[in-house]
Amino acid sequence: MKRIGILTSGGDAPGMNACIRAAVRTGLANDLAVVGIRRGYTGLIAGDGVPLDRRAIRNTIHMGGTILETSRSPDFYTREGRLKAAEAIERLGLDGIILIGGEGTFHGASLLAADADTAPLVGVPGSIDNDVYGTDYCIGFDTAANCAVEAIDRIRDTARSHERLFFIEVMGRTAGFLALESGIAGGAEELVIPEEEVSIARISERIRAGFITGKKSAIVVVAEGKTPGVSFEIAREVGERLNFDSRVVVLGHLQRGGPPTLRDRVLGSLLGVASVEALLEGQRECMVGEVGGNLRCTPLEETWQKKKPLNEDLVRIFPFLSE
Numbered sequence: 445m446k447r448i449g450i451l452t453s454g455g456d457a458p459g460m461n462a463c464i465r466a467a468v469r470t471g472l473a474n475d476l477a478v479v480g481i482r483r484g485y486t487g488l489i490a491g492d493g494v495p496l497d498r499r500a501i502r503n504t505i506h507m508g509g510t511i512l513e514t515s516r517s518p519d520f521y522t523r524e525g526r527l528k529a530a531e532a533i534e535r536l537g538l539d540g541i542i543l544i545g546g547e548g549t550f551h552g553a554s555l556l557a558a559d560a561d562t563a564p565l566v567g568v569p570g571s572i573d574n575d576v577y578g579t580d581y582c583i584g585f586d587t588a589a590n591c592a593v594e595a596i597d598r599i600r601d602t603a604r605s606h607e608r609l610f611f612i613e614v615m616g617r618t619a620g621f622l623a624l625e626s627g628i629a630g631g632a633e634e635l636v637i638p639e640e641e642v643s644i645a646r647i648s649e650r651i652r653a654g655f656i657t658g659k660k661s662a663i664v665v666v667a668e669g670k671t672p673g674v675s676f677e678i679a680r681e682v683g684e685r686l687n688f689d690s691r692v693v694v695l696g697h698l699q700r701g702g703p704p705t706l707r708d709r710v711l712g713s714l715l716g717v718a719s720v721e722a723l724l725e726g727q728r729e730c731m732v733g734e735v736g737g738n739l740r741c742t743p744l745e746e747t748w749q750k751k752k753p754l755n756e757d758l759v760r761i762f763p764f765l766s767e
């Protein structure tokens with residue numbers, strides 16, 4: 445193995461730069477040339493590679509976003525697009541590729557490996573949604589969750605002052621990891637997550653019960669689910685039932701930006717090193733992750749075919765804590 449490529453794909457996630465930096469340093473320490481592929485799969489299809497040396501990754505560990513840029517590539521969903529990517533990998537002379545992204549990225553990578561006899565692919569989980577099977581945490585989740593907690597804290601001040609009901613919508617697509625952990629840490633009164641059916645009656649009754657025991661304001665953390673903006677409808681229906689003044693805050697892309705937390709920098713660094721080591725050991729079509737404090741390689745197909753469950757204990761304790 446002489447030359448490896450590295451790319452970031454899907455939504456950017458804080459800590460991706462720490463991962464790129466660690467992979468480049470590990471590659472160079474093992475006499476590998478490292479090529480950065482710009483703009484995720486869009487850049488891979490175009491063969492858009494830039495050499496990455498020590499200078500390129502200097503002073504980047506504290507930066508959010510991704511220095512390689514990223515994309516959601518419509519072309520990669522087609523076999524034709526993936527075959528173009530395979531040709532570009534040949535042209536760039538890559539002996540292995542590190543892909544930092546989420547489950548969509550790994551789904552695409554599995555199809556690429558099935559369509560073409562390509563260089564080994566090693567994934568690194570990077571997604572604020574944290575919905576990738578084969579790792580307890582994805583790079584970016586901790587920063588995004590902390591951003592949501594800070595927002596909840598701020599909103600609690602004004603909710604309490606005005607005796608209002610707030611609905612705070614967090615990202616996470618069809619997974620409730622961000623909502624669950626930020627809801628617990630922010631002391632939310634109620635939670636709406638895609639893993640459980642939405643019940644306007646249940647939400648309303650629990651909030652009413654809180655008011656009866658003396659609460660004068662409440663915060664409901666809502667996971668965006670399949671349709672961002674869903675919290676407006678939920679707020680309207682609950683507000684009508686309770687006849688109570690309510691407001692909605694959609695945190696949106698605020699959660700994706702900003703400097704990575706210590707956890708995301710450390711996780712990004714660890715998995716960046718592990719990804720290069722996996723390639724050097726001859727691993728292929730797998731994802732490096734951390735499970736129970738140990739590094740683990742999971743077949744790429746499992747990372748998107750298997751559903752990562754929410755932490756059952758956290759789901760169990762939420763209702764008691766929010767009473």
Ligand SMILES: Nc1ncnc2c1ncn2[C@@H]1O[C@H](COP(=O)(O)OP(=O)(O)OP(=O)(O)O)[C@@H](O)[C@H]1O
Nearest residue numbers: 454455516517520521545546547548549551552571
């Ligand atoms: N089923 C698929 N077939 C082929 N390519 C895919 C598939 N799913 C995703 N991809 C490719 O991977 C890219 C990234 O996937 P996606 O946009 O779902 O983000 P992700 O990797 O899940 O990250 P995030 O969790 O941050 O959104 C897509 O834009 C597309 O190019």
Ligand SMILES: O=P(O)(O)OC[C@H]1O[C@](O)(CO)[C@@H](O)[C@@H]1O
Nearest residue numbers: 455516571572573615616617700
């Ligand atoms: O930045 P985009 O393409 O609008 O995507 C937003 C989506 O990306 C994520 O931030 C990461 O998958 C989701 O939580 C969110 O639904």
